[in-house]
């Protein structure tokens with residue numbers, strides 16, 4: 001058994017101090033991902049800094065945005081009245097994730113920081129540049145059915161597994177961070193990274209930085225939204241592909257649009273060109289088909305996952321039609 005020390009500080013400052021001093025320390029929130037990784041020998045922190053005593057659970061409306069604390073539970077956020085009123089897309093994405101039991105433990109901060117579900121990352125006897133830099137990527141020539149079709153590198157083709165994060169990126173959220181150098185705000189779009197030559201780094205957090213919460217700016221996407229998740233089972237399964245779609249329709253014209261995909265890249269994949277193709281157009285199947293074609297340009301699959309390209313197009317079309325049909 002591997003030994004580790006356990007601390008439960010009651011201030012954010014004490015939490016980041018405890019983490020910064022130790023190169024092999026980790027924060028723990030709901031523990032639904034980290035404990036699994038420790039049991040499997042994928043991660044072996046020598047110190048766990050439990051952040052559950054910190055006052056980071058609040059969900060509150062502020063001028064111009066909605067603030068959600070990093071320790072707010074996935075279940076609480078998905079049911080919260082402010083979330084369903086102002087950002088129903090987020091509620092739908094959260095409810096598509098994991099299971100009710102897991103959502104009762106999982107936190108907003110932990111969800112965005114969960115590690116990839118790549119089979120090679122989870123199995124320490126197999127090569128994985130993300131788990132052990134320089135060991136190779138087993139998935140490139142191996143079992144790559146779940147893997148990336150956008151933004152991958154020859155070092156890593158893993159995907160980011162969160163559903164919540166796909167809605168967050170579509171809604172232009174920001175991540176509020178506190179660390180040894182003070183506070184900073186990271187646009188959600190820049191929070192997760194592409195793998196490049198350093199796939200071991202999932203995100204742009206620096207050592208010792210604590211996610212305090214997220215802020216989602218007010219927007220017009222309160223009705224015509226949909227989160228479509230295509231997966232092997234109806235529950236308790238990660239996305240093969242998922243689509244977060246949000247439309248602001250006035251009369252029959254699309255005034256504004258947001259589109260992002262999950263299950264296709266190392267980070268939540270925002271589809272800006274496809275959004276531009278929707279804005280100003282009539283909300284018709286033809287417009288949605290064009291946007292779906294644009295969205296999937298540049299996608300490149302591997303031996304077992306090229307099916308994600310036509311599936312992605314169909315999922316975008318379906319998600320946009322469903323969003324547009326909501327009255």
Ligand SMILES: Cc1cc2nc3c(=O)[nH]c(=O)nc-3n(C[C@H](O)[C@H](O)[C@H](O)COP(=O)(O)OP(=O)(O)OC[C@H]3O[C@@H](n4cnc5c(N)ncnc54)[C@H](O)[C@@H]3O)c2cc1C
Pocket residue numbers: 026027028029030031032033034035036051070071096097098099102105106107108109110111112113114115161162163164209210211212236237238239
């Ligand atoms: C069987 C199963 C099925 C699942 N299916 C899905 C699914 O379909 N969709 C989906 O989106 N997710 C799914 N999940 C993943 C689940 O959503 C995550 O495990 C959960 O959201 C992680 O949150 P947590 O609070 O438990 O994180 P933890 O396990 O406590 O932490 C995860 C990571 O985040 C870090 N961390 C946590 N909070 C902070 C913070 N505030 N600041 C800095 N670092 C922090 C920790 O150090 C750790 O590295 C599934 C999980 C399981 C076990």
